[in-house]
Amino acid sequence: MADQLTVIVLAAGGGTRMKSKTMKVLHRIGGRSMIGHVLGAVGVLEPTRVCAVIGHQRDQVGPHILECLPEAVLAVQEEQLGTAHAVRVALEALAEQQAAPEGGTVLIAYGDTPLLEGGTLRWFAAEHEAAQAAVSILSGVVEAPQGYGRIVRDADGDVLAIVEEKEASDEQRAIKEINSGILAFDSGFLLDAIGRVGNDNAKGEYYLTDTVQLARDAGLTVTAFPVDDVWQTEGANDRAQLADLGRELNRRIVTRWMRDGVTVMDPATTWIDADVVLAEDVTILPGTQLLGTTVVAEDAVIGPDTTLEDCEIGAGARVVRTHGQLAVIGDGATVGPFSYLRPGTKLGAHGKIGAFVETKNAQIGDGAKVPHLSYVGDAEIGEGTNIGAGTIFANYDGVNKHRTKVGKHARTSSNNTFVAPVTIGDGAATGAGTVVRKDVPPGALAVSAGQQRNLPGWAQTKRAGTPQADAAAAASPAGKDPDDA
Numbered sequence: 001m002a003d004q005l006t007v008i009v010l011a012a013g014g015g016t017r018m019k020s021k022t023m024k025v026l027h028r029i030g031g032r033s034m035i036g037h038v039l040g041a042v043g044v045l046e047p048t049r050v051c052a053v054i055g056h057q058r059d060q061v062g063p064h065i066l067e068c069l070p071e072a073v074l075a076v077q078e079e080q081l082g083t084a085h086a087v088r089v090a091l092e093a094l095a096e097q098q099a100a101p102e103g104g105t106v107l108i109a110y111g112d113t114p115l116l117e118g119g120t121l122r123w124f125a126a127e128h129e130a131a132q133a134a135v136s137i138l139s140g141v142v143e144a145p146q147g148y149g150r151i152v153r154d155a156d157g158d159v160l161a162i163v164e165e166k167e168a169s170d171e172q173r174a175i176k177e178i179n180s181g182i183l184a185f186d187s188g189f190l191l192d193a194i195g196r197v198g199n200d201n202a203k204g205e206y207y208l209t210d211t212v213q214l215a216r217d218a219g220l221t222v223t224a225f226p227v228d229d230v231w232q233t234e235g236a237n238d239r240a241q242l243a244d245l246g247r248e249l250n251r252r253i254v255t256r257w258m259r260d261g262v263t264v265m266d267p268a269t270t271w272i273d274a275d276v277v278l279a280e281d282v283t284i285l286p287g288t289q290l291l292g293t294t295v296v297a298e299d300a301v302i303g304p305d306t307t308l309e310d311c312e313i314g315a316g317a318r319v320v321r322t323h324g325q326l327a328v329i330g331d332g333a334t335v336g337p338f339s340y341l342r343p344g345t346k347l348g349a350h351g352k353i354g355a356f357v358e359t360k361n362a363q364i365g366d367g368a369k370v371p372h373l374s375y376v377g378d379a380e381i382g383e384g385t386n387i388g389a390g391t392i393f394a395n396y397d398g399v400n401k402h403r404t405k406v407g408k409h410a411r412t413s414s415n416n417t418f419v420a421p422v423t424i425g426d427g428a429a430t431g432a433g434t435v436v437r438k439d440v441p442p443g444a445l446a447v448s449a450g451q452q453r454n455l456p457g458w459a460q461t462k463r464a465g466t467p468q469a470d471a472a473a474a475a476s477p478a479g480k481d482p483d484d485a
């Protein structure tokens, strides 16, 4: 496209039906806000400039828009006087920034249509330009047109007007072709027409849709292009609609990954955010959520019943019934079942984090294993080391957090406590039940538990008359109570 393309995104309205302290367009599906999805689609067009109109809760919405699209110009619409007023405010804000459209096309979109795709906008803008229209409407034919502006065409199919629901005659209300709200304008026409739209109508609002009449009156071309996939222009006004859109978005994302070579056993219980990246031959088992910017390499198997947010999973890794956040899992490693990977967990290739193990800020080397029932916080574990069952890395002294370092190829025994800060050397070992409070040199065996003492006949004397004492007596030499000897 040699000509300029300006995109104006309207997001000033209140969205009261959400009944939320969070502004409507900031509600999230597929790991992004609704307006984040729209701005993503807009970005595909590489527009010359983008202006977003904000009003309600603009302290929340403005910064979020700039996070999604730093080059966007924000226009503040103090009072929501209608869609034409919003566009006028946008054009004024652009002019103030010396960024007014100079020719080309101006596209209008809404901030609450998260399924909109860049390809659809691109197609629509191209059709509009090819038709040399003053105004083009992205329309849709729907079974339930209530609430939408209706596209009124003449006998030849030429677009005469958009009539808002409140202004429509009974006959017009029966029309099923609706205005999606996404419009394309010749910029020269828009700049001229926007100031001439009045508000003499049922809602007392400045209707952007009145520009159609203005174009017709000037003998200019108006076209409407129906989009088959009406989901793309659907907005969410309340949370039930938000969930519907979320489910449909997920269905589309999951389907796309299956087409790209990912096995998904149960698409209905698999949730994949828009920014997740999966390789070929990844397998996803039922009840799995892959969220945020999670990346999974080829041949990895994830699930069942696993949630991974912003995680990186290596090739051929196996992650079973796990909750993970900001964790990196190496190639061929195994995790789970019932593992809790907290931020800063890094497991080397072919390592293992096993059942009922919680890890946090823990770098676990290649081939190292923490197989059972342990907490590993603020730790470094060298390659090839095995941590015994039930080991606690005691990282917190009640005031500060400290680190534990375990060297390579160490063998620590069951039910140990490593009281940080402490270092266990390469090739070192510990006995069962050891509480490691001092550094263990390389190759040393650390034992902290006292010598075992046996008090003979303790059960028979101290627990006389109980099944315990009877069992002890029966198993003792000659079946006798040692006191009777």
Ligand code: UD1
Pocket: 010, 011, 012, 013, 014, 053, 077, 079, 080, 081, 082, 083, 084, 085, 086, 110, 111, 112, 147, 148, 149, 150, 162, 164, 178, 179, 180, 181, 206, 207, 208, 209, 235
């Ligand atoms: C609008 C269209 C209607 C179309 C429908 C599609 C007009 C007059 N009508 O109706 O033909 O079928 O959308 O959903 O354009 N907004 C602002 N500032 C305002 C008013 C609105 O930013 O002053 C924003 C809203 O936040 C919203 C969008 O514009 O994102 C649409 O506004 P809304 O009031 O919902 O328009 P509808 O009455 O639904």
Ligand code: CA
Pocket: 235
């Ligand atoms: Ca609406």
